[in-house]
Amino acid sequence: MIVYRRENGIWKAFFLISTFMPETIPLAELLRACQAGWSIEVIHRLVKQSLSFGECRCRDIQAHRNWAFLVV
Structure with a gap:
């Protein structure tokens, strides 16, 4: 399947490859x-880079929860 997206005012083609059969799932x-x-x-990148989640080096799940609570 070829999908087009707009970059800097120019429509460029890129490919979307899927293992789903078109008969089972509609294109839309x-x-x-x-x-x-x-x-x-995009959200993952925002959280990791802008909110310092990539900085947390804790191994304990509760420590990660505390880090998330402090950052957010």
Whole structure:
């Protein structure tokens, strides 16, 4: 499947590869799932880089929860 996205005012083609068969999942639903996955990646990057979650070196789960509570 070829999908186009706009970069700096120019539409560029990029490929979206999926293991789902088009007969089982509609194209629009597949694109929504891809977009949702990308949104999760953007949030993950924001949390890790901007909110210092990448700095936490604790091994205990409670320590991670405390770190998250302090950062947020």
